[in-house]
Amino acid sequence: MKNLVILGAGTAGTMMANHLVSKLTKKEWTITIVDQYKTHYYQPGFLFLPFDIYTEKQVKKEGKKFIPKGVNYIQKKIDRILPEENKINLEDDILDYDVLIIATGSKTAPDEVEGMLGDNWYKSIFDFYTYEGALALRNKLREWEGGKLVIHITEMPIKCPVAPLEFAFLADSYFKKKGIRDKVEITYVTPLSGAFTKEKCSKSLGYLLKEKNINLEIDFAIERVDNDNNKIIDYADKAIDFDLLVTVPTNMGDEVIERSGLGDDLNFVPTHHNTLQSLAHENIFVIGDATNVPASKAGSVAHFQAETLTDNILLYVEGKPLKEEFDGHANCFIETGDNKALLIDFNYEQEPVEGTFPFAGIGPLRLLKESVFNHWGKLAFRWIYWNMLLKGIPIPFVSRNMSIKGKNID
Template structure:
């Protein structure tokens, strides 16, 4: 019996399990999927939570529901991938040998990578919406928003779903308008890119759309640190952007197990 092991049961791991199980003979291939979390998070839905369009219920589902029959599910952290030995070590110490390994452990935000980001104001006037906790906390904060400088900020590239911050900018513009708060709010879009987006044509069109909506684009801003006491972003070339509310996309990084395993 050959063994196919999938690490991570998020979008990618779940799709691989569902696509491959019907294609691989069950008498020939044993399939196992490992994830440390019993909950599947529908991350694209996080974007809509700050505006009350989605609630937690819409984005949180039991992971087992999406794992097809014939795939063994192990609920456990993956401690190490021993690629030279074709083995995976789980948190319990259990060893899973494999013939084929699919790594689908995704990427996560790391606000601690930016000096000051977690020091003052985190989830008070600095929020992410790339985690469920961040999106829910931002929803609460927006309920109390009365106006001021609202800064949408990309810390560094690459990030998963690079269009999500732009979608957020257009959604918050609409949401503020609906509540009569748009004229009381200055919106800024701060990015390390040289324009609104990664691709030139889209960048030009989206840059124009930001301008039409009165959202000020601040390009080529590579943040060195966040001053949470003075509510400022400070770049490596000493430019400053003040905020009353900072909605940031912190540094995205792959799962720690990959680095730990020397891959």
């Protein structure tokens, strides 16, 4: 018998288990998936939790439900990967593998910035990239009476790069609905050179911040949080005051990657951009947020990667050359507040442009334009996630590689 081991039962790992269980023959292969946590979170829901749009129940389920029969599910901590011996040390066990899939994701590391994890953490400083953070922020927002709200990105790359912007838009709607928008000053702070960094997006969407009266601070690389004076301060000594700071801390790969010596500066695993094979070890493959590929860290990306990676695992075990197929395809709804949303569809090469999706000239979804229909799409996506995406069921009319049909490309 041969062993295929998947580390991590999040979005990417769960999808791989579902894809491979029917494709690798049971006589030859044992598939094992390892994850220490019992709960599977619908992470896109963390954006809605603080605004009381989703409840706790809507964003979490028991992970076991989504692991198919025929896959061995181990709930233990992973100590380290020993790539030279093809072994994995678990907290009290050792696993051998012939093929390894790393799907250990990325997580927030607020301790990377001086003072962030200080006395005001979850009092006036919050993240919304964790369940705990999103929930604590919801409770804070329910009673907050206004002041300076600062939404801040520490450094790139981050999971779902548009989420902080969506947070700003939804905050504008939330306070309007509450009747206290005039008491809240919203400022969006980014280390990049703009809220929108790509030409077409910046042209099509530049109006959004002005329309919603959101201030913008660019090129802000945070050095520290001043907890005594409620300020964030950057390396150029620029200071920004806040009453409520919603920050996206540094995102890093799991510590197990660092312990195993498999990662870069941020514990992301160097991975071939198109095959998803690790650059250092031919029997190790990497998927989702754990890779260092320059695609967005998002569920849709993991979904498209999973289709290519499934084919490549099968090619690899048959000793055939891998397909250099994955193109960085991402497909993301972006909430713009007031029950509207945008849709973007792009890849490594092609920046988001206007057009229709998935059918050229018809839609029904509009690319890079606000619409109510796109907002329904975003809300419907939660059902698609739990019922189709995790189970590895293809989404109708949406192919793994980006299509240029329906896109307005110069």
